[in-house]
Amino acid sequence: MRKSLKTTLLITVPLLVLAISLLLPRVRLLTAHFLPSSSSIALRHSSTSALSNMAFEKELQVALLAVQRATLLTKSVFHSHAKGTLSKNDASPVTIGDFGAQALIISALQHNFPNDEIVAEEEAKDLRENSQLRETVWELVQAAKLSDAQVEKDVLGGAISSADSMLDIIDKGDSKGGSSGRIWAIDPIDGTKGFLRGGQYAVCLALMVDGDVKVGVLGCPNLPVSDSEPLKEGIGADASDEEGRFGVLFSAVQGQGAESRPFTAGALKEGKSIQMKPLSNIADATFCESVEAGHSSQGDAANIASKLGITKPSVRMDSQAKYGSIARGAGDLYLRLPVRKDYQEKIWDHAAGDLIVREAGGMVTDVDGQKLDFSHGRTLKENKGVIAAPKSVHGKVIEVVKEVLGRPT
Ligand SMILES: Nc1ncnc2c1ncn2[C@@H]1O[C@H](COP(=O)(O)OS(=O)(=O)O)[C@@H](OP(=O)(O)O)[C@H]1O
Ligand SMILES: [Mg+2]
Ligand SMILES: [Mg+2]
């Protein structure tokens, strides 16, 4: 009897040890999926992009998920709603998609980083004055959820409690910005005109610390998934989900490189490292610029291109999708040339894209060759225009830009 017990133990104990050691990693991953702690965020992230224990890991994970959820909201507006478009004081448009996306992103940031400041493009004034508009946005915001309910609740903080608190959350984006501390910059829909016409737009989020961009994420739901697809004129509405072209999420962390990943409604896909395309002859470059002639001087861009020997026509697309596109090598240069002397670029129009291009090996400056300075408040008041190019040719481009624009050399 004793002998048979001994034999049983000899067989079952090693089998039990083997089973536990096989199951343990799965248990850890499952726990990681359902625990709200930063360690769960770290574990899930390390399983997707091998960046474990890196700086700003939690910030990147929260930013990716917050942008993903907000981008899903904008897609739902595009496909099934009247856009509820209003004209702002500067005659630029804002839609229910802009308000809703801003509310969702700020809510996620407040859940995770309650002491951080936020500079965001929109404010809730119009919604406070128009109850029907407020109701529409509130319905949209309630409906926008990630498919993983646990991630939705634990990482993004779950639902906003009421329409009134949604308004207060939108207005939390009123920080003055500046040169100290942690400040997030949000453009809930960049390229609102592109969004309205079914072209390119981007949901943009960046974290600055002491005026330096540390983390950047761009949700570009109308760009092709493939990094190698050549740049096309800005229309993206034909990129239907059924064709498997569901857009792209770009991201970067300072010192850790830039990545792209296919945009999905479900779990985040694995990120893939992206780089600017090597460009040995500037004459071979493809450059991109704004669709709106009021946002960037297309005449000056044509002159600059011709002096550089560039013969390919420019590719016009709305939003920071331009930064993402050149960062992944689908194009080479981004020229944004001042139309008006008094216009100050907004930090939310550039922070994420600037970091993504620089981390992909590019150089981003203003038209005088100065790096973009995000430490002066809500605008880039010390910079004029933007020139983004591979490092190898950036100096040559600036030389010609200065000549054409008559800037001091
Ligand atoms: N005069 C002027 N000069 C430069 N930039 C301006 C100007 N007026 C507006 N804006 C900002 O342009 C943002 C959209 O930029 P894009 O490059 O996407 O322009 S375009 O839509 O492709 O023409 C747009 O961002 P969104 O409002 O988020 O769409 C504006 O912040
Ligand atoms: Mg706007
Ligand atoms: Mg914008």
Ligand SMILES: [Mg+2]
């Ligand atoms: Mg915007």
